[in-house]
Amino acid sequence: MKLKRVIPLAGLAAAGVAHAESITVATVNNNDMVIMQSLTEAFESAHPDIEIDWVVLEENVLRQRLTTDIATDGGQFDVLTIGTYEAPIWAERGWLVPLDDLPDDYAVDDLLKPVRDGLSHDGTLYALPFYAESSMMFYRTDLFEEAGIEMSDQPTWQEVREWAGAIHDPENGVAGICLRGKPGWGENMAFLSTLVNTFGGRWFDEEWNPQLDSPAWQEAVQFYVDLMNDYGPAGASSNGFNENLAMFSRGKCGMWVDATSAAGKLFNPDESEVADELGFAPAPIAETPKGAHWLWSWALAIPSSSDSPEAAQTFIAWATGQDYIELVGESEGWTSVPPGTRESTYENEHYQREAPFAGFVLEAINSADPTDSTLEPTPYQGVQFVGIPEFQSIGTQVGQTIAAALTGETSVEQALASAQRATERTMQRAGYLD
Amino acid sequence: MTTAKPKPSLTAESQASFADAAPAIDAPQGLLDVRRWLLTLLGWGIALLIFFPILWMVLTGFQTEAAAIADPSLLFSPTLDSYIAVQARADYFKFALNSVTVAFGSTLLALLIGIPSAYSMAFLPTRRTKGTLLWMLSTKMLPPVGVLVPIYLLFRTTGLLDTRTGLVIVYTLMNLPIVVWMLYTFFKDLPRDILEAGRMDGASTFQEVVYLLMPLTLPGIASTGLLSVILSWNEAFWSLNLTSSNAAPLTAYIASFSSPEGLFWAKLSAASTMAIAPILIFGWLTQKQMVRGLTFGAVK
Numbered sequence: 091m092k093l094k095r096v097i098p099l100a101g102l103a104a105a106g107v108a109h110a111e112s113i114t115v116a117t118v119n120n121n122d123m124v125i126m127q128s129l130t131e132a133f134e135s136a137h138p139d140i141e142i143d144w145v146v147l148e149e150n151v152l153r154q155r156l157t158t159d160i161a162t163d164g165g166q167f168d169v170l171t172i173g174t175y176e177a178p179i180w181a182e183r184g185w186l187v188p189l190d191d192l193p194d195d196y197a198v199d200d201l202l203k204p205v206r207d208g209l210s211h212d213g214t215l216y217a218l219p220f221y222a223e224s225s226m227m228f229y230r231t232d233l234f235e236e237a238g239i240e241m242s243d244q245p246t247w248q249e250v251r252e253w254a255g256a257i258h259d260p261e262n263g264v265a266g267i268c269l270r271g272k273p274g275w276g277e278n279m280a281f282l283s284t285l286v287n288t289f290g291g292r293w294f295d296e297e298w299n300p301q302l303d304s305p306a307w308q309e310a311v312q313f314y315v316d317l318m319n320d321y322g323p324a325g326a327s328s329n330g331f332n333e334n335l336a337m338f339s340r341g342k343c344g345m346w347v348d349a350t351s352a353a354g355k356l357f358n359p360d361e362s363e364v365a366d367e368l369g370f371a372p373a374p375i376a377e378t379p380k381g382a383h384w385l386w387s388w389a390l391a392i393p394s395s396s397d398s399p400e401a402a403q404t405f406i407a408w409a410t411g412q413d414y415i416e417l418v419g420e421s422e423g424w425t426s427v428p429p430g431t432r433e434s435t436y437e438n439e440h441y442q443r444e445a446p447f448a449g450f451v452l453e454a455i456n457s458a459d460p461t462d463s464t465l466e467p468t469p470y471q472g473v474q475f476v477g478i479p480e481f482q483s484i485g486t487q488v489g490q491t492i493a494a495a496l497t498g499e500t501s502v503e504q505a506l507a508s509a510q511r512a513t514e515r516t517m518q519r520a521g522y523l524d
Numbered sequence: 525m526t527t528a529k530p531k532p533s534l535t536a537e538s539q540a541s542f543a544d545a546a547p548a549i550d551a552p553q554g555l556l557d558v559r560r561w562l563l564t565l566l567g568w569g570i571a572l573l574i575f576f577p578i579l580w581m582v583l584t585g586f587q588t589e590a591a592a593i594a595d596p597s598l599l600f601s602p603t604l605d606s607y608i609a610v611q612a613r614a615d616y617f618k619f620a621l622n623s624v625t626v627a628f629g630s631t632l633l634a635l636l637i638g639i640p641s642a643y644s645m646a647f648l649p650t651r652r653t654k655g656t657l658l659w660m661l662s663t664k665m666l667p668p669v670g671v672l673v674p675i676y677l678l679f680r681t682t683g684l685l686d687t688r689t690g691l692v693i694v695y696t697l698m699n700l701p702i703v704v705w706m707l708y709t710f711f712k713d714l715p716r717d718i719l720e721a722g723r724m725d726g727a728s729t730f731q732e733v734v735y736l737l738m739p740l741t742l743p744g745i746a747s748t749g750l751l752s753v754i755l756s757w758n759e760a761f762w763s764l765n766l767t768s769s770n771a772a773p774l775t776a777y778i779a780s781f782s783s784p785e786g787l788f789w790a791k792l793s794a795a796s797t798m799a800i801a802p803i804l805i806f807g808w809l810t811q812k813q814m815v816r817g818l819t820f821g822a823v824k
Contacts, residue, residue, distance in 0.1 A: 114769055119783040124613065143769035146614075146780035151764055158765060162673060164680050166768045332783075336593045361590070 111401045112141040113168035116156060118388070119146050121355075122221050122428045123171070125418055126409055132417060133408050140401045149276075156393075160185045165395040168402040172217060174208040174387050174460075175475050175482075181211035187392040187399050189215045189406075196407050200432045204458055205387050218410040222387035222430030223351040224373075224454035225284060225474075226447075231369040233257045233264070233344050245374045247288070247313065250345065254321035257344035266321030268343035269314070272330035273493040275485025280384060280474040281347065282492060284373065286310045287381025292464040293476050298522040300513040302488065302506050310376075312502045315495055327493045339363060347373055349386070350454055353447040354425045370447050372454065381463030383454050384474035387430065430455050480520045484513050578800070585794035592790040606794035614777060616798055623773035624802070625688050626763075627756040630695035631749050634703045637696070639745070642707035643733055647716060657708065660701040668761050679766060688771045691763060695756040702755070703748055710744030710817075711737065747817020750810050757803045774799035 117123045123146070130142050145167070147155060152171065159166045160180065172180065180186050192198055192215075198206075201219060209217040227245060234241060237256040242249065254266030270281045283293070291306030301307065318326045323337060331348060335355060338346045339362035346352075359365040373383035390406040392399050408414060412434055418427045424444040427435060429451055435441055436452045463473040471477040475485065488509040495505035517523045584592050586602040610616070645653045675694070676685070684690030714737065722736045738745060760775040767776060778799050781792040807814070 116768070119780055119788070127613065145768045145772070145776075147764070147776075148779055148782040151779055155765060158672060158676055162676050162680060164676060164685060166685055332788075340594065 110139055110141040111398050112143055113398050113401050113405060114143045114145060114166065115169040115405070116145045116147065116152060116167045117171040118149050118152055121426070125422055125426060129417060129421070133405065137404060140404060142405065160393050160395065163395045165397060167393060168396040168398050169406055170391050170393055171220070171388055172391050173389070174385065175472065175477065177209045177217045177389060177391065178211040178477055179479055181216035185394055186216040187394055187396070189218060189403065192407060196411055200412065200434050202431060202433065202455055204385055204455060204460065205431060208385060208387060208460055209389050217389035217391035218406050219387040219389045219431040220410055221351065221428035222385070222455055223349045224385055224451065224458050225348060225383040226350050226373055226450055226454055227345060227347045227371045228338060228352065228356060229345045229369045229371065230364060230367050232367040234369065241369060241371050245371055247374045247376045250374045251317055254317065254345060258321040263342055265323035265343050267317060267345040268323055268329065268334045268337055269318060269326070269347060270330055270334065271318065271326040271493060271496050272328055272333070273486065273489035274330070275475060275482050275489060277330045277489065278493060279485045279489040282311070282314065283474040284382055284384050285314060287464050287473065288376045288378055290377040290465040292466055292468045294468055294470060296467055296469050298469060298517055300510055300517060302510040302513060307506055308502065311492060311495065311506060315502055318496060327496045350451040351429065353451065354429070354445065357425060357447065370450055372450065378465045380465055381473050383458055385455060385458035385460055386474070480516055484516050487512050581793045582797050584790055585797045587790050589790045592793070606790040610781065610791050610794045610798070614780060616777065619772060619774045619777035620802065622688060622771055623757055626691045626695060626773055627753045629688070629692040630699065630756050631752040633692060633696040634699050634752050635745065635749055638700060638703035638707050639733065639738070641704050642711050643737060645708050646711035647719060657705065660704060664701050672765060676765070685766060686768045686770050690766055691771055691773070694762050694766065695759060698759065698762070699752045699755055703752055706748040706751070707745065710741045714740055743813065743817040747814045750814050754803060754807065
């Protein structure tokens with residue numbers, strides 16, 4: 091895109107003046123991306139012919155902005171930050187440049203397989219993972235000790251309910267358990283999809299019929315609503331990842347099941363008051379261990395409308411490469427390295443020593459299988475989402491009805507019945523159902 | 525984002541006139557004092573209520589991230605950490621310059637088009653004038669997202685994406701209905717005879733507008749311009765969707781500090797404070813002008 095503006099200057103270049111090719115990187119504002127931005131100079135000094143322009147936006151704004159630009163072939167961006175949900179869908183539409191000629195020193199086989207698969211379409215990689223996460227349980231070891239509870243190797247949701255009752259202490263401002271309640275396909279529905287999976291449910295049957303009124307959904311959602319009403323914090327329906335992270339780090343939650351990427355923040359005494367009392371365990375299970383923990387990654391991709399795909403590939407290979415991880419480890423500390431992408435990160439001694447949760451995260455990511463995450467077979471891929479374009483609106487709509495059940499506006503049965511009807515309508519309109 | 529609003533508290537002038545008028549109803553002086561105090565208190569109360577979110581944002585900007593999410597308290601040790609972090613992440617002045625250029629550029633263009641339009645509608649109306657005015661206003665009822673894709677395509681084809689010129693055009697079109705309507709109302713209040721007298725003395729239409737109409741309705745034109753500047757400064761939908769790195773104004777700057785993960789309230793507040801500071805000060809300085817313009821011709 092910037093090249094258009096550079097072209098009139100070609101005369102100067104011909105006169106012997108070197109011109110850097112500038113690429114525009116669209117990204118979200120989170121710690122890992124901020125670190126990447128601050129290390130831009132290291133990239134630019136290694137590649138003086140490439141200049142980076144940053145466009146940082148809020149996640150939902152970014153998604154809307156990128157979709158508009160790509161769908162209209164606007165060519166405003168050369169590097170996009172997208173997730174596991176968008177990568178295969180956008181690749182199928184021909185919106186992304188295939189990444190099949192990465193340099194040998196990139197060590198593509200070092201990328202964790204589930205993460206790599208999640209960013210591929212028809213066996214071709216379309217985005218490089220910047221960081222990846224699964225979900226796990228965090229708990230307060232001091233509260234567990236006081237209550238005489240011993241954490242099991244693989245907790246079940248029934249146990250979690252009992253433990254939450256034992257440590258729930260609203261008078262001292264400690265909720266037994268904190269879970270996501272804020273509506274949104276990437277907020278409460280990310281968590282609830284894993285809960286439904288482990289309770290034996292699924293979003294759709296093999297014929298794409300919505301299954302929201304099935305007994306497994308009823309049971310899972312009723313369990314969630316009861317658990318939150320009995321032992322959750324007040325106003326849980328407005329809590330997303332950030333709100334729960336803030337509460338847990340201030341000692342307001344006994345347990346929390348959420349993204350593994352929270353581990354680094356909770357273990358950092360500068361950000362967390364409970365760094366010394368932090369315990370972790372695998373995400374709880376119920377009927378089946380399948381799909382009990384999710385898989386997500388933020389990845390860097392190149393839109394097919396980019397004018398500088400080669401420079402863009404050089405940049406994304408740098409930002410997701412082994413050397414970059416070393417660079418962050420040395421300059422920012424090893425707990426700050428982008429987790430979940432490479433085997434070599436987990437083999438690194440520094441990382442193993444400073445991030446005691448590393449093994450859990452690796453195991454959680456490696457055992458998350460987006461192609462087989464439900465007890466019964468499904469036609470879709472994805473653990474905490476359904477890999478179809480319609481899912482954003484379906485997920486958010488269902489999320490809103492479940493949030494209404496959580497606040498007591500409707501019953502779980504009514505909420506799921508209305509969610510089922512709305513999803514059926516959407517699927518009919520989209521042509522999945524007759 | 526909000527900007528300076530005329531404070532609803534009683535001005536000295538209105539309080540005085542209230543007191544002057546009071547003896548007419550023959551109420552005891554003590555009761556009048558109480559009423560005056562109550563009204564003053566109410567005025568201050570409402571002003572504080574309107575200003576409170578801005579005040580809270582400014583205070584949050586001076587807190588640490590941990591303090592920003594802790595239970596609300598007015599007692600904290602102020603820190604500039606968030607401002608330093610915000611400035612290290614993004615070049616404020618680049619965004620601010622874009623905001624200033626776009627807000628004033630679009631206002632100037634809107635006035636250049638709006639003054640002749642409002643003049644013709646106010647002084648030379650046809651039977652379609654009312655309908656045209658209503659149609660102009662109706663364009664404001666369309667949700668902007670409805671025309672996002674066509675405008676995006678037009679901008680892409682004409683190379684206006686991520687340019688200040690592009691934003692100036694969009695903001696001008698966005699504010700033009702309001703500008704024309706406001707100017708039309710102000711112009712209509714001007715006695716036609718004054719312009720006719722000018723014409724009798726041999727003034728051309730251009731001279732009539734520049735030497736008679738504009739000086740006589742200056743408060744109205746000024747307040748229209750100020751409103752247009754404020755609306756352009758605060759506009760977020762088009763600026764987020766039509767710019768990326770070169771022409772991004774302060775609204776995009778604020779948006780870049782909202783985060784899906786981690787703590788960001790203090791930094792977001794610091795960025796927002798810096799983004800609204802220029803327009804807040806501008807609004808403050810021109811408050812008198814704005815109030816005069818907005819109430820211009822209200823009492824005949």
